[in-house]
Amino acid sequence: MTAIQDTPGAAGAVGLQAAFDAALANDERIEPRDWMPDKYRATLIRQIAQHAHSEIIGMQPEANWITRAPSLRRKAILMAKVQDEAGHGLYLYSAAETLGVSRDELLDKLHTGRQKYSSIFNYPTLTWADVGAIGWLVDGAAITNQVPLCRCSYGPYARAMVRVCKEESFHQRQGFESLLALSRGTEAQHAMAQDAVDRWWWPSLMMFGPPDADSTHSAQSMAWNIKRHSNDELRRRFVDICVPQAEALGLTLPDPDLRWNEERGHYDFGAIDWDEFNEVLRGNGPCNEQRLANRRRAHDEGAWVREAAFAYASKHMEAKG
Numbered sequence: 001m002t003a004i005q006d007t008p009g010a011a012g013a014v015g016l017q018a019a020f021d022a023a024l025a026n027d028e029r030i031e032p033r034d035w036m037p038d039k040y041r042a043t044l045i046r047q048i049a050q051h052a053h054s055e056i057i058g059m060q061p062e063a064n065w066i067t068r069a070p071s072l073r074r075k076a077i078l079m080a081k082v083q084d085e086a087g088h089g090l091y092l093y094s095a096a097e098t099l100g101v102s103r104d105e106l107l108d109k110l111h112t113g114r115q116k117y118s119s120i121f122n123y124p125t126l127t128w129a130d131v132g133a134i135g136w137l138v139d140g141a142a143i144t145n146q147v148p149l150c151r152c153s154y155g156p157y158a159r160a161m162v163r164v165c166k167e168e169s170f171h172q173r174q175g176f177e178s179l180l181a182l183s184r185g186t187e188a189q190h191a192m193a194q195d196a197v198d199r200w201w202w203p204s205l206m207m208f209g210p211p212d213a214d215s216t217h218s219a220q221s222m223a224w225n226i227k228r229h230s231n232d233e234l235r236r237r238f239v240d241i242c243v244p245q246a247e248a249l250g251l252t253l254p255d256p257d258l259r260w261n262e263e264r265g266h267y268d269f270g271a272i273d274w275d276e277f278n279e280v281l282r283g284n285g286p287c288n289e290q291r292l293a294n295r296r297r298a299h300d301e302g303a304w305v306r307e308a309a310f311a312y313a314s315k316h317m318e319a320k321g
Helices: 010-025 038-057 059-063 072-097 103-111 129-151 155-183 187-206 218-223 231-249 274-284 288-301 303-320
Strands: 259-261 266-268
Touching: 038 059, 038 072, 038 103, 038 218, 038 288, 059 072, 059 129, 059 288, 072 103, 072 155, 103 288, 129 155, 129 187, 129 231, 155 187, 155 231, 187 231, 187 274, 231 266, 274 288, 288 303
Parallel strands: none
Antiparallel strands: 259 266
C-alpha cells in the first residue's frame, strides 16, 4: 500500500484511492500508516470499539458466578475465562488506537451510551447453567462471527483476532463440557441446563445482527473486506453447527420450526423476534442500566490506578530524558 500523505491534491487523492482499491482487490492488508478513506476508518473504529466494549461488558454476566461456582475447578476455569475477556478488550482497544482514536474517547462514548456493545450482554445469568450456555452458545456465536475477521482487511484488527479466536475456542469447549456434565447429572441439573439453553438460544441468534436486508453497515463492510460473510450467512452457519451439538448434549433447541432442509443443505429455523432485539439495543433490555452502571462505577473507582500508572510512566520518561 501507498504510505499516507499529509495533504494530497485532487490527482493525489485519486491515486491514493486507486491504490487502496487495488489493495482490497488483491486481498492485501491495510496498515495504520497506509492511506485509507475516512469512511473506512470510521467504520473500523465503530466496529472495533463495539467489539472491545462487548468484551469488557461481557465480563459481568459470568463474573457474577465466580463466588458461587460449584467447585474449585469450575471457579478456576471461570476466573481464567473472565480474565481472558479483559485481555480481549485490551487487544481490541489497542487496535482501535492505531486508527487515531484514544481509548479514553472510546470509553467515554461507551459510558454515555454513544457507542453500543453486543445486545447479548444485557440478559441476566439466573443459574449456574447460564455460564455453560454462554460458553457454548454465546462464545460459539462469537467464534462463528470472528474467525472470518482473522482475514479482515485491516491488519491490526485481523492480527488481534487470531489470539482472541484461539481463546474463545477454549471458552466454547468449556461451556459445552459444563452443560454436558449438567445434562448427564440429576433430573434437576438436566432441567437447569435445558432452561438455560431455552433462554439463551434466541438472543444468541440475534448476536449476528439484523437480517441482511435491514443491516445498515454489512454490505459496505463486506465490500471493504472488513467482514467476509453477511449476517444471515453467519447465522445459518451457526445454526447448522449447533443442532448436532445439542443432540450430543441431550438438550433440545427451543424452536419447533427447526428442521433440516435437504434442498438447501441447511437447517430451517423459526422467526426471530426482532422487536426484542431492537428494544434491547435502545437500552430497554433486562440488564442494560445495570451493566452500564457497573462499568461506569468500575471506571471511576479505578481512576487512581490510571493516575498512578501515568505518574510512574512520566517519572521514568523524565529520568530517561
